[in-house]
Amino acid sequence: MRRGTIPGSSGRVRPMRLLGDRGLAAPCEEVTAFDAELARLVEDMFATMYAASGVGLAANQIGVPLRVFVYDCPDDEDRRHLGHIVNPRLVATDGPVIRGPEGCLSVPGVEAGTPRFDEAVVEGVRLDGSPVTVRGTGFFARCLQHECDHLDGGLYLDHLTGARRWRALRAARRAGLSPAEAGAEAPALDRVG
Numbered sequence: 001m002r003r004g005t006i007p008g009s010s011g012r013v014r015p016m017r018l019l020g021d022r023g024l025a026a027p028c029e030e031v032t033a034f035d036a037e038l039a040r041l042v043e044d045m046f047a048t049m050y051a052a053s054g055v056g057l058a059a060n061q062i063g064v065p066l067r068v069f070v071y072d073c074p075d076d077e078d079r080r081h082l083g084h085i086v087n088p089r090l091v092a093t094d095g096p097v098i099r100g101p102e103g104c105l106s107v108p109g110v111e112a113g114t115p116r117f118d119e120a121v122v123e124g125v126r127l128d129g130s131p132v133t134v135r136g137t138g139f140f141a142r143c144l145q146h147e148c149d150h151l152d153g154g155l156y157l158d159h160l161t162g163a164r165r166w167r168a169l170r171a172a173r174r175a176g177l178s179p180a181e182a183g184a185e186a187p188a189l190d191r192v193g
């Protein structure tokens with residue numbers, strides 16, 4: 001992303017990896033090379049996220065196993081948050097845990113009420129390696145937690161239990177996805193926070 005350009009405008013839309021893809025279930029690696037290829041990856045991620053009408057996208061959703069995510073996401077006060085984070089770490093979560101609607105570009109057509117902390121803080125770096133701290137509340141905090149989960153090999157479905165989880169997995173199967181491979185028995189309720 002260069003100054004003065006719209007993120008993603010020079011990017012290439014890449015195929016979305018869907019539930020059942022092994023790359024979604026494996027932790028991503030730290031970025032060590034801050035080069036033109038990384039800048040291209042971020043551009044392609046923006047282009048892919050916008051093409052899919054998403055508010056966030058993690059690199060492993062397009063098959064790249066690196067710790068990078070992009071976002072263009074409103075919070076509950078309708079403030080827009082736009083950016084990318086390389087090597088993000090979810091360093092703090094706070095506030096009440098709120099169950100709200102959540103979906104995923106890798107699980108199209110499925111949505112489920114998912115418990116998330118109302119506040120989240122993520123630390124990482126930008127494309128040029130400069131440190132950045134991103135704080136989110138409400139829906140944007142949900143997005144930050146969702147994308148960090150992806151980079152650890154998780155999915156929002158991991159946070160569902162009981163009938164909600166069963167219904168979401170059934171909806172995924174009916175949409176032609178293969179939840180079994182993605183770890184239908186994934187534990188991970190303690191992954192956030």
Ligand SMILES: [Zn+2]
Nearest residue numbers: 103104105106
């Ligand atoms: Zn997702």
